Amino acid sequence: MSIHNRQHNLNFNIIGLIAVIHLFFIGTALCYAGYDYIDINNPFLRKIPIAIPLFKTVSENPAEKRMSNKSSDLLSETLKFTGYFKILDQDAFLVDPGKSGIIASNINFQNWTGIGAELLITGGFQLSDNIIEMELRLYDPFKGRLLVGKRYKGWISDQRKMIRRFCSEVIYVMTGKRGIFDSKIAFISTGSGNKEIYICEFDGNNPVQKTRTKNITLSPAWSSDGKWIAYTAYKKGKPDLYIEHLKEKRSVVVAKKGINITPAWVPGKFELAATLSYSGDPEIYMLTGTGKIIKRLTYNMGIDVSPAWSPNGGKMAFVSNRSGTPQIFILDIKSRKVKRLTFHGRYNTSPSWSPDGDRITYTAMENGQFNIYVISADGGDPVKLTYNEGDNEAPSWSPDGSLIVFSSTREGGPSRLYVMTSYGTDQRRLLALPGEQTNPKWSPNIN
Amino acid sequence: MRKKLWIILALLLVIPGLLFTASCAKKTVKSELAVTAAAEKTSQQASEIMREKMAAKNMFINEDIYFDFDKSNLLLLAQDVLRRKAEWLWSNSEVSVIIEGHCDERGTNEYNIALGDRRAESARNFLVDLGITGSRLTTISYGEERPVDSGRNEEAWAKNRRAHFTIE
Missing domain, CATH: 1.20.58 (Methane Monooxygenase Hydroxylase; Chain G, domain 1)
Incomplete structure (x- = not known):
């Protein structure tokens, strides 16, 4: 029950959401019912068939019906995006819950098991005076049991937020994790004529230009609370490091002689690693969030660049050419020992450490083609995730580790952002804007 | 001036x-x-x-020096060019220059900025060894961000892997 109590205590005073009331009749058993729905060895190998019929509206008001159908479509799309589900075709449904019922006592679950649905979501929808009320329930039709039920109330403009909140509940029941629904993606786009940083929602919606340096801008990096972003820009004619608060007007610049590039925030701290070359060659340093050097982390005459932290901050992966070509190395912060991670191929760069800590994804060049690989953080054989489809670069994990965003030229034209599951399945385009889009960085979930 | x-x-x-x-x-x-x-x-x-x-x-401004892929060491031809540049700098001792390091588009932007930095530094160190005062030589790396040829072939890439000199 502790989970439910915690949920009741959640603060829902986020902008716009006027009130969120939780449903009640959640069986106690289901707190620990969930995780056997998904194969943890490869959760995307077999997609779970889920039925999401149109929501039941209180009235026959066409505006309400329209908004209701939009909500159920949005729910289907959002759950599909996660890669875990196969959304069943509504034409195959034997009953219309809009006409029958949406609560367990009114549902004949055999109508759903009969079409192969292993999960069912029913919804009730009401629209009055620009306020939406939704009741959403996730059922296991085989067990005839409610897994999670919630009621949401908010402005029409909060529709997406309400749907996402319920998706988060669904994913929590399935995986024990909160999912990606409060995360964003920062990336570089050239639509304005210069490389500038843009930020969109996790599913590519609402891209917004964040920087206006009118010059080269690169390498956005999220702090682990999602409140700060660090990046490299040539505002003053050379590559300097900018550390900025996303909402307040607070920022600092690190503009030492040479290059000031590739920031990576230390998990849970207001500190970041970055490459500076003021000593004469590019080395990685630990900096405070205010841009002061704490200590030097690498010692090698040559290139040391692109740090990526393990989730607990104990280790740092980075790219070095100390063995002749760019390869990924791991520095143990405490022991200061450096271990080479990649041995396949002559060009392995842009590491991103999985949120579970066990895997590292990176870009490799072979035969002039760039592709994305995943390797155990302990080393071993890398697994190739992209094949023969243009250049695929700059992978970045989603905060729950289930997805990877990357850039790809597979359409033959300019580089676009793509998403795939962390096992390489379900590769699809995230968004396309004017110009080209590169260097995506997935944020943590931001509350 | x-x-x-x-x-x-x-x-x-x-x-x-x-x-x-x-x-x-x-x-x-x-x-x-x-x-x-x-x-x-x-x-x-x-x-x-x-x-x-x-x-x-x-000639000092227009003559770039070129590098091999993923390398920042100075090829023999580049060294000849740099010797000529050193002569010019000797006879124009009041001039300060910016050495830009550039890369071809292949590889990560981030690594290429570091590589461009190494290329510019290689050229700078060579000139310093020839007796040019270090304070006259500033480096800026542009990585792969400012190609002279936007083609996607070896000919274009070879032109883009360069150090370029401008007068401050």
Whole structure:
């Protein structure tokens, strides 16, 4: 029950959401019912068939019906995006819950098991005076049991937020994790004529230009609370490091002689690693969030660049050419020992450490083609995730580790952002804007 | 700044000639003509020298040095170019330069900024070894962000893997 109590205590005073009331009749058993729905060895190998019929509206008001159908479509799309589900075709449904019922006592679950649905979501929808009320329930039709039920109330403009909140509940029941629904993606786009940083929602919606340096801008990096972003820009004619608060007007610049590039925030701290070359060659340093050097982390005459932290901050992966070509190395912060991670191929760069800590994804060049690989953080054989489809670069994990965003030229034209599951399945385009889009960085979930 | 210097230099050569002409006002017309011709010749020479100097300067700016893929060591040809650049810097000791390091588009932007930095530094260190004062030489890496040729083939890439010199 502790989970439910915690949920009741959640603060829902986020902008716009006027009130969120939780449903009640959640069986106690289901707190620990969930995780056997998904194969943890490869959760995307077999997609779970889920039925999401149109929501039941209180009235026959066409505006309400329209908004209701939009909500159920949005729910289907959002759950599909996660890669875990196969959304069943509504034409195959034997009953219309809009006409029958949406609560367990009114549902004949055999109508759903009969079409192969292993999960069912029913919804009730009401629209009055620009306020939406939704009741959403996730059922296991085989067990005839409610897994999670919630009621949401908010402005029409909060529709997406309400749907996402319920998706988060669904994913929590399935995986024990909160999912990606409060995360964003920062990336570089050239639509304005210069490389500038843009930020969109996790599913590519609402891209917004964040920087206006009118010059080269690169390498956005999220702090682990999602409140700060660090990046490299040539505002003053050379590559300097900018550390900025996303909402307040607070920022600092690190503009030492040479290059000031590739920031990576230390998990849970207001500190970041970055490459500076003021000593004469590019080395990685630990900096405070205010841009002061704490200590030097690498010692090698040559290139040391692109740090990526393990989730607990104990280790740092980075790219070095100390063995002749760019390869990924791991520095143990405490022991200061450096271990080479990649041995396949002559060009392995842009590491991103999985949120579970066990895997590292990176870009490799072979035969002039760039592709994305995943390797155990302990080393071993890398697994190739992209094949023969243009250049695929700059992978970045989603905060729950289930997805990877990357850039790809597979359409033959300019580089676009793509998403795939962390096992390489379900590769699809995230968004396309004017110009080209590169260097995506997935944020943590931001509350 | 450089233009002004040349104007001053030219004036320095021409003005004494004019003064000389003035001081010899009582002499014959013939000698006056000769003097004017001499002054003209001097100014002609000056402008010729100026042209040569401009050409040398343009060569300094326009001649890039090139690198192999993923390398920042100086090829023999690049070293020859840098020796010529050092000579020019010797005879133009008041000039400070910016050395830009560039890469081809392949590889990560981030690694390429570091690689461009290494390339510019290689050129800078070579010039310092030849006796050019380090404080006259600043480096900026542009990584793969400013290609001269946007083609996607080895010919274009080879042109983009370069260090370029500009005068501050």
